[in-house]
Amino acid sequence: MKLITCVIRPERVAAVKESLFRAGVTGITLSHVTGHGGEREVVEQYRGTSLVLEFHDKVKIEMACSEPFVEATIQAIVDAARTGEVGDGKIFVQPLERVVRIRTGETNNDALTPITANEVQARAQAEMPAVGA
Amino acid sequence: MSADTGISAGDTAWVLISAALVMLMVPGLAFFYGGLVRKKSTLNTLMMSMAALGIISVQWVVIGYSLAFSPGNPFIGGAHWAGFALVGANPNVSYAGTIPHLAFAAFQAMFAAITIALVSGAVVERMKFGVYLLFTLLWSTLIYDPLAHWVWGDGGWLHTLGALDFAGGTVVHISAGVSALVAAIMLGKRRDFGRAPLVPHNVPFTVLGAGLLWFGWFGFNAGSALAANGVAANAFVTTHTAAAAALTMWMVLDVIRNRHCTAVGAATGAVVGLVAITPAAGFVTPSAAIAIGVLAATASFFAMQARARTQLDDALDVFACHGVAGITGALLTGVFATKGVNAGGGDGWLAGNPHQMVVQLIAIVSTIVLAAVGTGVLLTVIKALGGLRISLADEIAGIDVTEHGERAYHGGDLGELAGGLGDSIVMSHANDDSRTAA
Numbered sequence: 001m002k003l004i005t006c007v008i009r010p011e012r013v014a015a016v017k018e019s020l021f022r023a024g025v026t027g028i029t030l031s032h033v034t035g036h037g038g039e040r041e042v043v044e045q046y047r048g049t050s051l052v053l054e055f056h057d058k059v060k061i062e063m064a065c066s067e068p069f070v071e072a073t074i075q076a077i078v079d080a081a082r083t084g085e086v087g088d089g090k091i092f093v094q095p096l097e098r099v100v101r102i103r104t105g106e107t108n109n110d111a112l113t114p115i116t117a118n119e120v121q122a123r124a125q126a127e128m129p130a131v132g133a
Numbered sequence: 134m135s136a137d138t139g140i141s142a143g144d145t146a147w148v149l150i151s152a153a154l155v156m157l158m159v160p161g162l163a164f165f166y167g168g169l170v171r172k173k174s175t176l177n178t179l180m181m182s183m184a185a186l187g188i189i190s191v192q193w194v195v196i197g198y199s200l201a202f203s204p205g206n207p208f209i210g211g212a213h214w215a216g217f218a219l220v221g222a223n224p225n226v227s228y229a230g231t232i233p234h235l236a237f238a239a240f241q242a243m244f245a246a247i248t249i250a251l252v253s254g255a256v257v258e259r260m261k262f263g264v265y266l267l268f269t270l271l272w273s274t275l276i277y278d279p280l281a282h283w284v285w286g287d288g289g290w291l292h293t294l295g296a297l298d299f300a301g302g303t304v305v306h307i308s309a310g311v312s313a314l315v316a317a318i319m320l321g322k323r324r325d326f327g328r329a330p331l332v333p334h335n336v337p338f339t340v341l342g343a344g345l346l347w348f349g350w351f352g353f354n355a356g357s358a359l360a361a362n363g364v365a366a367n368a369f370v371t372t373h374t375a376a377a378a379a380l381t382m383w384m385v386l387d388v389i390r391n392r393h394c395t396a397v398g399a400a401t402g403a404v405v406g407l408v409a410i411t412p413a414a415g416f417v418t419p420s421a422a423i424a425i426g427v428l429a430a431t432a433s434f435f436a437m438q439a440r441a442r443t444q445l446d447d448a449l450d451v452f453a454c455h456g457v458a459g460i461t462g463a464l465l466t467g468v469f470a471t472k473g474v475n476a477g478g479g480d481g482w483l484a485g486n487p488h489q490m491v492v493q494l495i496a497i498v499s500t501i502v503l504a505a506v507g508t509g510v511l512l513t514v515i516k517a518l519g520g521l522r523i524s525l526a527d528e529i530a531g532i533d534v535t536e537h538g539e540r541a542y543h544g545g546d547l548g549e550l551a552g553g554l555g556d557s558i559v560m561s562h563a564n565d566d567s568r569t570a571a
Contacts, residue, residue, distance in 0.1 A: 044332070045387075045390075045391040045393065045395055045398075046332045046333055046395070046397050047397060047398065047401060047437050047441065047450060048437045048438045048439075048440060048441025048442070048450075049330075049331070049332060049441050051330050051332050
């Protein structure tokens with residue numbers, strides 16, 4: 001089991017979500033985060049005041065995956081989040097010791113597969129045209 | 134027109150509507166200013182405008198109107214009209230012969246209220262609210278009322294001298310701008326000035342406020358004709374044209390300096406144009422209004438850039454906006470005024486009367502002196518009696534919570550999900566119930 005964390009551009013969230021769903025990864029947690037990569041600073045002007053924004057808005061997505069899904073997840077994120085410009089973000093993969101599903105008490109791999117996963121994946125593949133297909 | 138009183142229904146309707154339009158400028162200003170401050174100071178900023186509408190409207194009936202407009206000496210009115218005594222349905226021919234005296238007094242009440250509210254933009258985020266309320270009352274009584282008498286009062290010395298101020302360039306805008314400058318110096322800068330970004334928290338509020346100000350300004354300027362006539366129509370057109378020209382010019386300057394047309398800049402530019410045309414509205418042509426808008430926007434734009442490089446925390450640039458544009462407008466009134474527009478007005482420099490420039494300068498300088506000295510003395514006294522500013526800890530926590538016990542924006546944070554607010558309400562109910570049961 002791995003915990004996969006990625007930090008991506010806010011404007012790529014919709015594409016990454018579609019891509020993950022199509023790959024069968026449906027259990028994801030999003031948060032708004034702010035950070036600094038290698039991008040250039042943004043300058044805003046308010047009357048005589050200039051505001052230099054060193055930090056950029058990003059979205060962090062966290063997913064706990066069973067081993068067969070790890071590579072597919074990483075590939076899905078890379079395919080959908082890449083623009084080629086500085087600031088596309090990072091993916092971090094960490095080993096995961098233990099997972100517990102609160103509702104049932106199931107643990108580890110049993111806890112990782114959402115019961116609706118197949119349904120969500122099927123709908124995603126049917127409704128949304130595949131990226132780059 | 135009624136035969137016995139000389140009242141015109143059309144004039145009366147227009148002035149009453151204009152009074153309501155000027156009243157709308159107060160919440161307009163509240164939003165214009167409220168959007169420019171930080172989130173934690175929104176309510177205090179809104180309240181400084183709204184509270185002035187309350188306090189000064191009462192002061193106006195009790196004594197303000199009498200001090201400004203009733204017969205007196207060249208410097209201040211008397212107490213004849215205190216409590217609106219003798220101010221009734223019949224016209225006062227010295228001011229407006231075709232509308233009820235009450236309509237004129239109500240129209241002027243709104244001017245008194247918005248003028249001190251303009252000053253509040255310089256002192257946002259740090260002035261004790263109680264002290265501010267006292268300041269509004271004293272400033273209006275000791276500075277605004279005499280100044281209104283000088284310029285507009287029957288027998289006022291600047292009025293007699295022939296100073297041209299159609300709707301309050303000196304009385305309202307120069308006095309507010311200069312007083313704001315003095316108040317900002319006397320209060321000192323905000324703790325975060327130069328340390329943290331002090332940028333607008335809600336630009337849409339500011340644009341909305343500027344829109345309401347623009348709308349209300351038709352009452353302010355065209356209503357100052359005190360009649361539904363050609364002068365009012367001229368003032369209406371010059372007001373709109375100057376605001377439009379200044380907004381356009383501001384966008385040009387913004388693009389040259391920042392490569393962007395900012396929304397805050399456009400909103401500011403419109404207000405600057407409205408300020409500058411105020412003394413001139415009923416005296417100049419629409420073409421002159423374009424020149425006034427463009428020149429005032431340029432002067433104010435560079436004044437704002439310069440102010441930002443100093444240590445002066447005139448937080449919302451009241452001086453650069455109202456002071457600089459007000460002075461520009463008052464001077465340009467002396468340049469562009471023509472009796473061709475308003476036979477009851479005057480001729481300016483371009484109409485062959487360069488002497489008008491001297492009169493305008495005297496009016497500007499004497500307004501600056503009264504506003505600066507008066508505000509300086511007033512705030513020095515209040516400061517000695519107990520201080521002007523909230524504590525540093527309160528300023529950091531935010532003036533809305535510490536001075537008003539409420540905040541502009543609740544919800545959306547984790548604290549709400551955790552139930553802090555709800556719990557405390559439920560807890561107090563539970564306590565009440567248990568006490569009742571016991």
